[in-house]
Amino acid sequence: MTAATRRPDWEAVGLRREEYERVCGLLGREPNPTELRMFGVMWSEHCAYKHSRPYLRRLPTAGPGVLRGPGENAGVVEVAPGLAAALKVESHNHPSAVDPFHGAATGVGGILRDVLSMGARPVALLDSLRFGPPDDPQSRRLRDGVVAGISHYGNSVGVPVVGGEVLYEDCYRANPLVNVACVGLLPSSRVFTSAAAGPGNPVVYAGARTGRDGIGGASFASEELDEGSAEADRGAVQIGDPFAGKLLIEATLEALDTGAVVALQDMGAAGLTCAAAEMSARGGVGMVLHLDRVPRRERGMTPTEVLLSESQERMLLVVQRGREEEVLKAYRRWGLRAEVVGEVVAEPVLRVYDAGQLVVELPPSALTQAPTYRVPEQEPEARRALRDADLSGLPQPDLTEALLRVLRSPSVVGKRPIYTQYDHMVQLRTVVGPGADAAVLRLVEAPPRGIAVSVDGNGRIAYLDPWAGGAGAVCEATLNVACVGARPVAVTDGLNLGNPERPEVAWELAGVVDGIADACRVLGVPVVGGNVSLYNESERGAVYPTPVVVCLGVLEDVGCAVPTGFQKAGDLVVVVGSGQVSLGGSEYLRVAHGRVAGCPVRADLELHRRLVDVLVRAAQQGLLRSAHDLSEGGLAVALAEACVAGGVGARCQLSPELFGRRTDVALFGEGPSRVVVSVAPERYEAFAELCARSRVPIRLAGRVGGTDLRVQLAEAEVVVPVEDLRSAWEAYR
Secondary structure, eight states, X not given: OOTTTOOOHHHHTTOOHHHHHHHHHHHTSOOOHHHHHHHHHHTSHXXXXXXXXXXXXXXXXXXXXXXXXXXXXXXXEEEETTEEEEEEEEEOHHHHHHSHHHHHHHHHHHHHHHHHTTTOEEEEEEEEEEESXXXXXXXXXXXXXXXXXXXXXXXHHTOOEEEEEEEEOGGGSSSOEEEEEEEEEEETTOOOOOOOOOTTOEEEEEESOBOSTTTTHHHHTTSOOOTTHHHHTGGGSOOOOHHHHHHHHHHHHHHHHTTOEEEEEEOOTTHHHHHHHHHHHHHTOEEEEEGGGSOBSSTTOOHHHHHHOOOSXXXXXXXOTTOHHHHHHHHHHTTXXXXXXXXXXXXXXXXXXXXXXXXXXXXXXXXXXXXXXOOOOOOOHHHHHHHTOOOTTOOOOOHHHHHHHHHHSTTTSOOHHHHTTSOOSTTSOEEEOTTSSSEXXXXXXXXXXXXXXXXXXXXXXXXXXXXXXXXXXXHHHHHHHHHTTOEEEEEEEEEEOSOTTSHHHHHHHHHHHHHHHHHHHHXXXXXXXXXXXXXXXXXXXXXXXXXXXXXXXXXSOGGGOOOSSOOSTTOEEEEEEOOOOBSTTOHHHHHHHOOOOSOOOOXXXXXXXXXXXXXXXXXXXXXXXXXXXXXXXXXXXXXXXXXXXXXOOEEEEEOGGGTTTOHHHHHHOBOSSEEEEEEOHHHHHHHHHHHHHTTOOEEEEEEEOSSEEEEEETTEEEEEEHHHHHHHHTOOO
């Protein structure tokens, strides 16, 4: 590259000209090359949330039992007297597109350390994955690599993968989405912080040695992908070691038990730079670091490389002065490196030395004060036209064949070949594992209480109506948790969108966040943390705006967890909740008609709140034999899945008001706040009375029994043997 074509230094590290000028103003001088690289990663979208922070302030974050909200490494909420749960979701989209195995594996390792940083033992993982069509070899390669990476790290580290979702759309072909969530448990009285404190307190580096892997990972995650990314950016993908990760968990928990740890944070995105800057800024103090004390696995590393390396399985701790040996001993006992690499100082400055030479001197708050941007929001005309499309004239296919086609569609078909690669029983807490509406875990410390977790989201709905997609993700996640009998207490969200500098993406981001905020506010469920991943674009275009919501619920008695499948012949089949459905954005419309169009149903949030409450109370009173939410595929798929899960058929008759003149709307129409339950005949009156008092609509649809699913709709009838339903639903590709 000639001098005439070489980019200015500020542009080479991903900064805008005005951002570089702001850096100079904050420092009162020009930054040196190392400092400039530090600003480049810390002011990247991945670390700084420059385009999303103004929107995220709209989310409700406070609520009963919330011990830590957004701003820390993970949210923490009390789930039993004296016991709390930490939860967080993170994305690893770009690394997984470039190197699916290591990208996904290190995503698991990173989210484990986020939860560990709160003082919690990780007890469960969930994944939310999006890929291109599975008949595309490249999409299958990405999917298989991601699943292998998740199973490799989760199984090896000894944390069960208890739930998740895998959906497929063409827009994810070149840019898969890999979101991983973690739940951990800790005493309510011992929630840790990342805010450094105590001038004179030593700063301890602990864990794996530092190498050159992952340098520039945060900046790489803030750029669009192109055909050259697979090779050019491979060095920005970290390499994880789950066995070292397991040792790090045990050693860190032992170190925390000493009572000598003041603060801690994992060295994730931007590595040592981010950990030192954020810990100092949050505590209003400074740090002095000596890079020559940092354990390294490669020779000749420059100060910039040491500061920006994103090598995995590393923690930074602030320890009480005079007690550092207790902490060092804990890590060394587990065979990990641990060294004092600096100290906290009262002056709010980050000074970094290498072999006695000062290489960095700047206020840590400068690194964490990136500017924010508001892009004019504009709905694309083409999007409005799609949403306004008239679907009333669609030809109606054979309903039986349509049901089997939808069951076989990649997004609906059973994912057993995926989740059986995960060990979901390790730690012996799992009561209900993958494949159900929500996973259920036993709280050993508070029997018989348990927790339930689910992760949900629908990018196709958000593409057509961002508000409906954001609110719908909250509704589906909370409803799945309620279906097993747990009361939702908190959510964490992951937002995956395209380039936020484009007005249509800004419109999507605003709508999705407003939908999540409105739903959580009405439901009384706080957002305790989350993640935003932007620039999910390739030369093929942007992904659908894809919000994923992880909901945590509390179950008073895990022995009362409600199963998904029908249980006993003779039980009544009841459809509970909203009657509003649409083919807009439905799986049926895409599968049977090859279209993504129409107007999705917007949630009635007050009705949804009452529905959740009814399901929880009905489960506590033992009124429900089974419960299953209606999502992709609508009522027909929910009935089929309940039959397959229970190994028994059902006889149903749908009244004309459910479908008007279109039977396919009744069977396959989609909308939030809908559940199919089975109830013993002698408990139906009590259940109906509970619903009536809560003003939740119910419709008696039929009875459980037989060896096939029979659904009568006026003159039409769908009849499919349960074994044929099972064969279609298990036709995983």
